[in-house]
Amino acid sequence: MHGLMMEQQLLISGIIDHAANYHNDSEVISVNTNGGQTRTNYGEIRERALQLGSALLKQGMNKSDRIATIAWNNHRHMELYYAIPGMGLVSHTLNPRLFPEQLIYIINHAEDRILFFDQTFIPLVDAVRGNLKTVEKYVLMEARDEEIAKANPWLDFYEEFLETGDKDATWVDDLDERDASSLCYTSGTTGNPKGALYSHRSTLIHAIVSATPDVMNISARDSILPVVPMFHVNAWGIAYAAPLVGAKLVLPGPGLDGKSLVTLLNEERVTFSAGVPTIWSGLIQELRDSNTKLPHMERTVIGGSACPPSMIDTFRDDFDVEVIHAWGMTELSPLGSVNNLKNKHLTLSQDEQNAMRVNQGRPPFGIELGVFDDQAKQLPNDGVAQGDLYCRGPWVISEYFGGEGGDPLVDGWFPTGDVATIDDDGNMTIRDRSKDIIKSGGEWISSVELEGLAMAHPNIADAAVIAAHHAKWEERPLLIVVLKEGKTFSTEDMQEFYDGKVAKWWIPDAVQLTDEIPRNATGKILKTKLRESFGDVLLS
Numbered sequence: 001m002h003g004l005m006m007e008q009q010l011l012i013s014g015i016i017d018h019a020a021n022y023h024n025d026s027e028v029i030s031v032n033t034n035g036g037q038t039r040t041n042y043g044e045i046r047e048r049a050l051q052l053g054s055a056l057l058k059q060g061m062n063k064s065d066r067i068a069t070i071a072w073n074n075h076r077h078m079e080l081y082y083a084i085p086g087m088g089l090v091s092h093t094l095n096p097r098l099f100p101e102q103l104i105y106i107i108n109h110a111e112d113r114i115l116f117f118d119q120t121f122i123p124l125v126d127a128v129r130g131n132l133k134t135v136e137k138y139v140l141m142e143a144r145d146e147e148i149a150k151a152n153p154w155l156d157f158y159e160e161f162l163e164t165g166d167k168d169a170t171w172v173d174d175l176d177e178r179d180a181s182s183l184c185y186t187s188g189t190t191g192n193p194k195g196a197l198y199s200h201r202s203t204l205i206h207a208i209v210s211a212t213p214d215v216m217n218i219s220a221r222d223s224i225l226p227v228v229p230m231f232h233v234n235a236w237g238i239a240y241a242a243p244l245v246g247a248k249l250v251l252p253g254p255g256l257d258g259k260s261l262v263t264l265l266n267e268e269r270v271t272f273s274a275g276v277p278t279i280w281s282g283l284i285q286e287l288r289d290s291n292t293k294l295p296h297m298e299r300t301v302i303g304g305s306a307c308p309p310s311m312i313d314t315f316r317d318d319f320d321v322e323v324i325h326a327w328g329m330t331e332l333s334p335l336g337s338v339n340n341l342k343n344k345h346l347t348l349s350q351d352e353q354n355a356m357r358v359n360q361g362r363p364p365f366g367i368e369l370g371v372f373d374d375q376a377k378q379l380p381n382d383g384v385a386q387g388d389l390y391c392r393g394p395w396v397i398s399e400y401f402g403g404e405g406g407d408p409l410v411d412g413w414f415p416t417g418d419v420a421t422i423d424d425d426g427n428m429t430i431r432d433r434s435k436d437i438i439k440s441g442g443e444w445i446s447s448v449e450l451e452g453l454a455m456a457h458p459n460i461a462d463a464a465v466i467a468a469h470h471a472k473w474e475e476r477p478l479l480i481v482v483l484k485e486g487k488t489f490s491t492e493d494m495q496e497f498y499d500g501k502v503a504k505w506w507i508p509d510a511v512q513l514t515d516e517i518p519r520n521a522t523g524k525i526l527k528t529k530l531r532e533s534f535g536d537v538l539l540s
């Protein structure tokens with residue numbers, strides 16, 4: 001017997017419809033690429049998304065055609081986020097920090113038909129467009145500007161393109177919730193980038209779960225500023241979850257430096273934010289330099305790379321902001337686990353609670369995590385057994401776009417490429433990427449843990465730990481640091497600093513100073529590059 005409930009497809013258009021119905025005037029503040037702000041709301045975003053979607057269909061786009069964007073977090077990007085899937089097309093967000101060759105590869109692989117982009121990226125698009133095989137139209141996300149038009153006769157203007165759509169358009173009505181809605185490529189630190197193709201259903205379930213109290217805990221009372229870019233796994237889903245709950249949304253545009261962020265966070269009374277650790281380092285520095293506080297901000301999700309424990313402490317102790325450490329990946333839409341305490345932890349001392357907040361947290365409903373040995377045999381969740389982290393759930397990929405790389409699953413699980421432990425509460429600790437873990441004399445050392453500790457040292461601005469070749473032990477940890485101005489840090493300082501914090505044999509063999517820690521397009525340390533430069537220093 002079937003239940004007797006209405007059957008409605010879980011569609012992305014339903015999110016913006018709901019926001020326009022019941023949070024019509026919830027503000028969306030958007031910092032423009034050319035300076036200044038646009039203040040709009042969910043009602044207007046929905047109206048314009050419908051007209052824009054109609055323009056896309058008039059342009060001859062067919063079901064599941066890919067429409068690409070290279071854009072900051074702004075209101076036009078939001079409109080595209082709803083216009084494209086609402087009309088049964090696939091929104092493909094591109095990361096402008098990728099190398100031009102990677103962008104060319106990705107756009108050709110996805111067979112994007114229209115490319116929307118912000119003014120910042122005119123030179124980038126102009127440089128690659130000669131190599132793009134399928135793009136028919138280039139649309140600059142601005143109103144018409146005669147000077148730009150003259151210098152770039154190859155592009156169209158967003159506001160004019162939108163005008164070609166019908167004002168009274170409706171969403172297409174033949175969509176199945178399993179239809180593709182958006183596409184996002186991994187940054188491909190090894191091999192070619194591969195696409196994760198999300199569906200309406202996976203996106204909706206991910207958004208609903210994201211908003212729940214033990215995940216992002218967001219509501220119509222929040223003012224949300226996603227620092228995480230809309231080109232990085234759909235701003236970790238916030239571009240969907242914020243209108244779903246009707247929260248005020250603050251889109252920072254290109255202004256991701258500490259000063260611009262602090263101003264916006266305080267002016268717009270932002271209560272909730274999300275971003276990668278490197279962005280927050282800049283913010284904390286700015287707060288200290290300008291002696292500013294964050295009176296409205298209550299919590300922030302930090303993920304994408306391991307959040308140094310010292311950053312969690314600084315936010316809590318100096319700025320009264322709760323850091324929610326989260327782990328995820330492109331293949332998981334991206335949410336995989338989130339750190340929040342359980343009821344039974346509330347009687348623990350403050351120090352004990354603080355210590356519990358540093359790991360990557362436990363999976364929310366919908367995600368199952370497990371650690372496996374190299375024979376794909378599941379290991380116990382005892383907090384000790386360390387193995388390959390596998391995962392499954394309704395917002396985890398089953399294969400890559402275009403079948404690239406073959407079947408990625410092992411017995412129905414997706415192997416994440418991370419090495420982790422999981423305790424009996426489900427709390428997961430990332431030890432390393434499997435290719436970055438240090439194998440010293442047959443034992444494993446976590447570079448992530450050593451890095452997190454180093455970041456707390458007052459003389460260190462940035463740090464990475466790599467596996468350096470070693471004549472006797474095969475590999476030994478090498479600490480690579482960027483010093484704060486005018487500071488020093490010797491191998492002896494390091495030994496003293498780590499002493500008592502980690503097992504003796506974990507302490508890195510040496511310190512290597514450098515000017516900058518190289519990072520990829522999503523802010524992750526490029527260990528391959530560091531290994532090329534410094535992998536042999538312990539041999540000499």
Ligand code: ADP
Binds near residue numbers: 326360416
């Ligand atoms: P890419 O495009 O490089 O795959 P993702 O954003 O998908 O970028 O990166 C996923 C990877 O990032 C994870 O597999 C993990 O190694 C790392 N990562 C994400 N969040 C965390 C975290 N909180 N702690 C440690 N590593 C993390």
